[in-house]
Amino acid sequence: MALHPDRLLPIEPEARGIARRLFAEVETLPIVSPHGHTEPAWYAENPRFPDPAALFVVPDHYIFRMLYSQGVPLEALGVPRADGGAVETDGRAIWRLFARHYPLFRGTPSRLWFEHSMQAVFGIEDRLSDANADALYDRIAEALASDAMRPRELMERFRIEVIATTDAASDDLRHHDAIRQSGWNGRILPTYRPDAVVDPDRPGFAQALAGFTALAGEPDTWEGYLAAHRARRAYFRERGATATDHGHPSARTADLAPAEAARLFDRVRAGAADVGERELFRAQMLTEMARMSRDDGLVMQIHPGSRRNHNPLVFERFGFDKGADIPGPTDYVEALRPLLAAVGNDPGVTVILFTLDETAYGRELAPLAGHYPALRLGPPWWFFDSPEGMRRFREVATETAGFRNTVGFNDDTRAFLSIPARHDMARRVDCAYLARLVADGRLDEDEAHETAHELAYGLAKQAYRL
């Protein structure tokens, strides 16, 4: 299984040659990771990672959803039960189960990420199987015990120049403070993610809302609530944040008159809002956040379109983020009108749009981003953060939006060891795309080199204001 040196590059020799030349110049560029889900505590406390199963299987919904789809119980994979029920705790048993079902991952990006980590981090070139499961477990476990495998050391080894975490609006960011105070020079930035105090459909919303305004010392009114957001955003900015992130069921935005918005807030706060009002509140808040971005310069990320917790049994037993979030059709063109009318023509604002509905790229997102100064297209996300997904994105978006209305790559991961693998994949796929443009005469090679550099490094720094 040793990694193919030309993996993901074009098969045709001339195009492959061009792609090799492009990739050679971006392969070792520093990693800019402006959107992800690693734990700030890792960088603050620099602990060792636990056993191989806890690292590669238990927390990775790409891995355990595939096993679950083929009949493996989540309990057997050590996925914690929300109700405290018993689950497998023996890392080796979990690892063996993963190894036995390893062929399920053929053709998936999980396979490519995993094998890149195996080889690049652990020097393992054997394909995982029933036969070698124990041996590989031992090798990885042994390696994990070394100091060189701690987050700060890996961050340096991975050449991660800057990495953003994702943090709740009410988070005190103590780990971020600790990192700064430690004198370590790694650049770890928080991201303002206010969903828990913006989305009335989240469990525990009422309590979160009350705590949020109280934390900021603001009254429980619409104006107090907005002031609390402003205060918390400032708190995040003081700690290095350059962006906010918003995971909404839809891309709907609204721009109500202040009095109307205040009435809506009161109903939401009182738990009296119906389903339409709750959606309207989320919609209103996207526009409010966009206006605050205009004022304070935080880049705004919108991640819409997931129907969360589709499987009631899995949700009840295991809670959120267990592989049962399923995309649905997502409208942007009508949904974004109010927000765009408010800030869309302002080149000082940056709103980055993501999608789980690929049909929107050609039909709505590229035309929108190819017109509005405030809009940029985020990289392919979640199910589409994959070789084919990234290729389709470039093929469908570039002709209308070009490259500079896109923002480079997001690894979007909590799997620390896979960060280099994911950036490696994105750089290869982009170089392959550029090489094809050069090979069939659509782009000159010097331009392709410059563009490859932008896609791998420059655009992320620029778009996220890093």
Add this chain to the structure above:
Amino acid sequence: MALHPDRLLPIEPEARGIARRLFAEVETLPIVSPHGHTEPAWYAENPRFPDPAALFVVPDHYIFRMLYSQGVPLEALGVPRADGGAVETDGRAIWRLFARHYPLFRGTPSRLWFEHSMQAVFGIEDRLSDANADALYDRIAEALASDAMRPRELMERFRIEVIATTDAASDDLRHHDAIRQSGWNGRILPTYRPDAVVDPDRPGFAQALAGFTALAGEPDTWEGYLAAHRARRAYFRERGATATDHGHPSARTADLAPAEAARLFDRVRAGAADVGERELFRAQMLTEMARMSRDDGLVMQIHPGSRRNHNPLVFERFGFDKGADIPGPTDYVEALRPLLAAVGNDPGVTVILFTLDETAYGRELAPLAGHYPALRLGPPWWFFDSPEGMRRFREVATETAGFRNTVGFNDDTRAFLSIPARHDMARRVDCAYLARLVADGRLDEDEAHETAHELAYGLAKQAYRL
């Protein structure tokens, strides 16, 4: 026109070489045909096939819809009128018309299937044209007169290990009984297709429903109706059925309380149900069928999304299945919630989903199948049972659902002679896809060999429990 030995394989020499090696090992595997529309009477009575036009043109809606789209009247192609109006009956005249318009099929799978049959079955390597229409007609007609061209002989020659027919719920399966009693060892299985007694919008529904419960000796009540389904499914299972098939306008499912379902049934039975109630009844019945599948082990196939009989003039004159069934957008993620809540987490249930809306593969179907243990993705269907359609399916579904959440190939045809052509096409396209994964380092060649075998043979047997 002699068939290109490397047809549908990658053009690039290295990838073509890999694909050749993969294809060489699956080309002659037995055919497993778990979903199709051949006539059970053919296997029971083993008749000769009639003339070339009656074999290749008159019954093939892929062929006559294309000719119709270019102004050829269906009457001139011998398509029977529902109202008994006169149509062309001279096979040679029909064949000549087909030959004259043969260039219309450039770039279509019909062309590839037809030419594969010509060469593989009749040894004809000349491209059909005005000039050779009569000569080819004579050669085919002569061949059809031989005993070797009868269904049982062809089934053996085609290496069809097992083939399923599609049969109405009230069918007595006499041909299937006759086949067993004949001592012939061909494996022909019925499939339970209850649409005529499930869909209140079908012409003749009331009568079909009354006959259905009467046949099972059950009362005309909701409980009697469900019992009749159970009885008929058992009858089918005794005759070898392993699957059911459901062709619905949408994928909507429902799970009403029993009393509510009973009231709905009464309104439907009385012809009093409005359009929403008729849709709800179909939705409820998908969930009921899924529960019965959990109990009796029949694999459930759902084929949603066709707007049937779009052309009122063609429907009035020629009836069903005349090329005027047009797909529309199809929602799965919300539609399937009730059914999945009922059986989706049960690895003992298999529900195979098909689509005519390709956008659903990446956005909804692959994420659903990559999570729910009970779900599998059927192969590309109807308009997408084609080289590009099958390629897009693999490219968009594999990264999220892998290979083992798919179920191999369905030829889905009533054109007996095209069965090997269709499986040949599917095997080539899958090998081409796998070869590209190997060539750009995403898969090892030994894995590709194993996977090619599964896609061509193993998965169909396993998924359909054959």
Add this chain to the structure above:
Amino acid sequence: MALHPDRLLPIEPEARGIARRLFAEVETLPIVSPHGHTEPAWYAENPRFPDPAALFVVPDHYIFRMLYSQGVPLEALGVPRADGGAVETDGRAIWRLFARHYPLFRGTPSRLWFEHSMQAVFGIEDRLSDANADALYDRIAEALASDAMRPRELMERFRIEVIATTDAASDDLRHHDAIRQSGWNGRILPTYRPDAVVDPDRPGFAQALAGFTALAGEPDTWEGYLAAHRARRAYFRERGATATDHGHPSARTADLAPAEAARLFDRVRAGAADVGERELFRAQMLTEMARMSRDDGLVMQIHPGSRRNHNPLVFERFGFDKGADIPGPTDYVEALRPLLAAVGNDPGVTVILFTLDETAYGRELAPLAGHYPALRLGPPWWFFDSPEGMRRFREVATETAGFRNTVGFNDDTRAFLSIPARHDMARRVDCAYLARLVADGRLDEDEAHETAHELAYGLAKQAYRL
């Protein structure tokens, strides 16, 4: 930057060789341009084109929307303000701004069109940049001063056999008359575009409507209105028109009883129609236009799906067609039922459908065009008139609709100098597609040659009845 001789052809050498042979036979075929937006006055008066910026930047919404999306004010690009506000008038300053941002167009068709014009028309092989902006401006400006650069001379040089303009229903076509009377033998045809008197949501509709019936000497009634259309269509046909064009927000059609349609007209005329009635009126008029096409033989083009003037600030300041028209999901299968029930089975009628929602090609448009005798698929339009857009169109539409249910290429442009560039691109992409079919055994090369000729020349003449 000298144009790559094999640009847009397949990269793989064997397929490239086939594509070269195909392209060699269609490269210099005359241009048939049945749908576009050049000015009839150009052909009547044969003026010189103004300066480079006025030719390439100011009127081209592909160009200025991209610059605007990256923060360049439209005023600085010389785009006229609707409110008469000041904008840049120095062509050289505008050109320099374009040159400075030229890298934005990497990977876009605008880049390819522009460079083709530079080289083919002006002999310029240098890539535009900050450094050479002035020098290139001077070279182009100098060339534009020569008689050889006037419309009639360029039309001959470009081998444009026939070109259609797009003209309002009330236009007196004086330029078309002048062209005929001039004795010049260029073939310039008008196209009947009645949107201004069909779409109640257009600004100035009431006045346009009154003027329209008055022009035809008809009363302000439903019958008078229809008679006015018939009269104006006849007026256009006398001046060579072979087609009509309809740009509607949706593809919705209706077929009301005459009395109902008359009542609807009265409400629309009185300005009393609500949003649903205005949509219904447009829908009804598509069917009326289709019936008139059946009677007078004009080919009908339907261009639905654009959400016009999405950006209120840009619309208020700059008016229509400023790059802020964004597509949205477009239904065809239900929307077209009434029109198709009225004329869809008539092979004497030709209705050409366009889309901005690519998902409709495979799911709805190819199945519809592959069945209804009256339907044809227009070429990829607007955002999809691009190498990848045209490739996807062939890959997704051909397997169901074949080639002859398509109608060749439309350049659809007001950028006269880009006409050869656009046809060159379409011919190359089609030859590339055909070459791949030949290379992997789906088509014989002699058929590919015949088909390439049809796609480049024959189908447009035939479908548009030229």
